[in-house]
Amino acid sequence: MIGGGVVGIVLIGLLVFLGIHAFGGDDKPASGPTTSEQPTGNPTDGGDNNGELGNATGQAKTATEKLQGLGYGCSDLFNTAQGAHRGCFKYEGATEAQAIFQFQSDGTIIGVDLTSQNEDNVNNAAVTFDAALQALGNDTFGGSEVKKVQDAIKTGQKSQKVGSTWGEFELRNDGDTVELSGGKSGSDSLDLPKKTFDTTEPQLAAALKAKQYVCTSSCSKQVGKYGSQRVYFYASEGEGIKQIEMSASGDPGDVKKALPAAVNDAFGVLKGGDVAALKSYIQSHSDGKSSASYVAGWRVEITGNASDDYASQRINISYETFFV
Incomplete structure (x- = not known):
């Protein structure tokens, strides 16, 4: 990724997650509701979602509520009967963070990308990342697997793979940015809509x-x-x-x-x-x-x-x- 949000095509995604500080200091994006009555959108075209949240149960619902409690604003790229792609974003002072995840219709989370960045204070980036990791990971991966990631961060390596019973993670701990991405073993990620304007x-x-x-x-x-x-x-x-x-x-x-x-x-x-x-x-x-x-x-x-x-x-x- 990036980010977010943080990004060939991956570099473009990263551009939008550069460390530019928020206008008003500790301002946070408004959070939408955790669920709505019906899933919306079409993963082939992005559907009709305009910054709202569709249906979520199980792990996805729990993760969303915990992230919202930390000040993240969440929205769905798409949310259908086949699954959903959700992004939660946070701006707090010089810290920018995102928690992006995909989940199946029963709420089972099958892919994650967590990123936290702070060019002014590396410790603040790490603290924000750890809070998001626990909010999403304790119920999704399990506390013991979250600890594996935390221990890997403590080694100080800039990039490494972290194995777990949930799946394999790719960890990047590069100065002012901490990023973790990974997919659930045996699950395929959901296709994203291909978006272009008509204008060239x-x-x-x-x-x-x-x-x-x-x-x-x-x-x-x-x-x-x-x-x-x-x-x-x-x-x-x-x-x-x-x-x-x-x-x-x-x-x-x-x-x-x-x-x-x-x-x-x-x-x-x-x-x-x-x-x-x-x-x-x-x-x-x-x-x-x-x-x-x-x-x-x-x-x-x-x-x-x-x-x-x-x-x-x-x-x-x-x-x-x-x-x-």
Whole structure:
């Protein structure tokens, strides 16, 4: 992964989980309900989920409730009679964390990806990771298997495999980031929706150039004396855009105007059935607080930082990746 959320295609997933601090310090994304009456969505297209949670029982329900209790906001990429893909995201000060897992219709968790990152304080990243590991792992893997992971972290190795009765884990403990991924033995991960917009890279670049953007590896224009607003996008050859990032940096007053302008410029060109839902989510989360959610089968992250004389804000929309 990444992350989230934290990411070829894996590197793209990681880009959206870079260590950018939250706007407002210890702000947390709003948590949805743990369950709803009926499963929703279609794993081939992302379904109709717009940041909500579908049905969950057993291990998945327990893990979700415990993560929400730790301040994570959770949503489903899809949730069907065959199974679900759920992501729980947390922003607390300089710490960014995600707990992504797939589960079967009976709630049995079959794949996990836990990540915690803090560039300012390695210990805080480790503490956040351990809390999520116990919240999800004690009931899913068992306490003894959780301890195996904890003991492996203590060895200080940057990357290692950890065997367990549940399945095999891949552990990465690289300075400011701790990540654990793994799949349940005998279970196959659920396929993720392939998401693209109808708009291609050349079409979006041409439209932004007409709005006085300078386009090289991304499209940008100057804002104020030292700032900029930027639109980055990516697509496979001959396909529609599958990742887009809108950002602004510079004087806080300039950034406050520049980011909405970049969003309007990009969404004024983007075409596809998910555009309205994505823009609605972004507009409803324009309060300066960091958040992440699955919306219409896409992963959306809103992050940034600010001081008295400098601010940076970013919105990233990408298709999800999950390799365990």
